[in-house]
Amino acid sequence: MIHPIAFESCRILESRVDLSHLPPLSRAVVGRIIHASADLEFAATTVVDEGALERGLDALRRGAAVITDVEMVGAGISGWPTECFLAAARASEGLTRSAAAMRLAVERHPSDAVFVIGCAPTALFELIDLDADPALVIGLPVGFVGAAESKQALRDSGLPAVSNIGEKGGSAVAAAALNALVRIASSDERR
Amino acid sequence: MIHPIAFESCRILESRVDLSHLPPLSRAVVGRIIHASADLEFAATTVVDEGALERGLDALRRGAAVITDVEMVGAGISGWPTECFLAAARASEGLTRSAAAMRLAVERHPSDAVFVIGCAPTALFELIDLDADPALVIGLPVGFVGAAESKQALRDSGLPAVSNIGEKGGSAVAAAALNALVRIASSDERR
Numbered sequence: 001m002i003h004p005i006a007f008e009s010c011r012i013l014e015s016r017v018d019l020s021h022l023p024p025l026s027r028a029v030v031g032r033i034i035h036a037s038a039d040l041e042f043a044a045t046t047v048v049d050e051g052a053l054e055r056g057l058d059a060l061r062r063g064a065a066v067i068t069d070v071e072m073v074g075a076g077i078s079g080w081p082t083e084c085f086l087a088a089a090r091a092s093e094g095l096t097r098s099a100a101a102m103r104l105a106v107e108r109h110p111s112d113a114v115f116v117i118g119c120a121p122t123a124l125f126e127l128i129d130l131d132a133d134p135a136l137v138i139g140l141p142v143g144f145v146g147a148a149e150s151k152q153a154l155r156d157s158g159l160p161a162v163s164n165i166g167e168k169g170g171s172a173v174a175a176a177a178l179n180a181l182v183r184i185a186s187s188d189e190r191r
Numbered sequence: 192m193i194h195p196i197a198f199e200s201c202r203i204l205e206s207r208v209d210l211s212h213l214p215p216l217s218r219a220v221v222g223r224i225i226h227a228s229a230d231l232e233f234a235a236t237t238v239v240d241e242g243a244l245e246r247g248l249d250a251l252r253r254g255a256a257v258i259t260d261v262e263m264v265g266a267g268i269s270g271w272p273t274e275c276f277l278a279a280a281r282a283s284e285g286l287t288r289s290a291a292a293m294r295l296a297v298e299r300h301p302s303d304a305v306f307v308i309g310c311a312p313t314a315l316f317e318l319i320d321l322d323a324d325p326a327l328v329i330g331l332p333v334g335f336v337g338a339a340e341s342k343q344a345l346r347d348s349g350l351p352a353v354s355n356i357g358e359k360g361g362s363a364v365a366a367a368a369l370n371a372l373v374r375i376a377s378s379d380e381r382r
Binding site for chain 2: 005008009012013016035036037038039070071072074075076096122142143144145146147166167168169170171172175
């Protein structure tokens with residue numbers, strides 16, 4: 001059952017922006033990002049790939065680990081367990097704590113995990129450099145220093161990815177993108 | 192010590208938008224919101240009141256409770272304990288769970304608490320309706336349904352407040368506004 005507020009929100013979204021050209025998973029992800037941010041700019045700047053989302057969804061259906069760069073992203077994810085290695089990580093020369101946390105995550109989950117990065121560009125750069133085989137990387141860090149560049153590097157990497165063009169992003173939109181897939185993975189209709 | 196990335200981010204912010212007309216606490220809060228969102232629109236739309244921020248800062252220095260509408264806001268707050276009553280609350284006819292959580296919060300903290308609302312307009316509407324005496328209400332819920340109206344109601348209420356005009360907002364910017372005050376409350380220079 002859809003909550004009346006969510007239903008009304010969907011009605012308003014449809015009146016503001018047309019996402020009907022997008023394939024189903026892409027539409028679900030972009031729509032949920034816009035609901036979470038109330039920022040229609042994401043309709044034009046989010047870069048999604050239906051095949052990458054299918055791979056991420058399949059991984060979730062097989063019970064994939066979901067790894068976040070910060071606890072705040074995990075706190076925004078509903079209905080799926082998440083892991084964050086930031087508290088266990090230590091910064092060192094030339095390596096931020098967020099980047100060190102990605103090393104720990106990839107050691108634990110070298111393949112088939114879903115990564116959700118909403119805060120730290122250095123985490124995303126490190127994940128791209130590591131020899132990992134993730135099912136999906138939701139890369140939506142925010143900020144003036146490195147965020148846009150880290151997302152461009154993600155797109156250039158060939159990894160299965162969701163990203164956006166520009167400095168915007170953040171924990172809420174990163175969690176929203178994952179929540180769209182979790183909702184579908186959990187729904188009986190699509191099983 | 193300021194982290195080099197934070198320093199660089201401040202330098203870029205200053206090159207993009209001039210906040211020098213704002214008094215110090217207002218400037219700190221608006222600046223941190225923009226850092227957290229990379230969205231310069233908040234420079235024009237955030238409504239701050241230096242007196243309200245002074246009251247909130249004084250409350251923090253006396254050890255005030257900080258109450259959030261959702262766990263995600265608490266997860267974004269650094270260096271200060273937070274309380275969230277959402278898990279303990281139950282929805283009922285005409286009352287969302289977020290609103291019920293505000294009732295529990297005000298029962299526990301009828302005066303001098305700092306409220307940080309980044310998600311649910313219904314929580315903010317309920318807090319305004321309750322007979323509470325908060326030190327500060329950071330009201331920055333996001334979304335197409337009720338968010339803008341709830342923030343207008345907050346400004347009309349006369350409560351000491353931070354808000355913004357429009358539908359944008361969210362957990363990250365709400366947490367950022369509080370973090371700006373926590374940073375100042377924790378700094379030795381200002382004690």
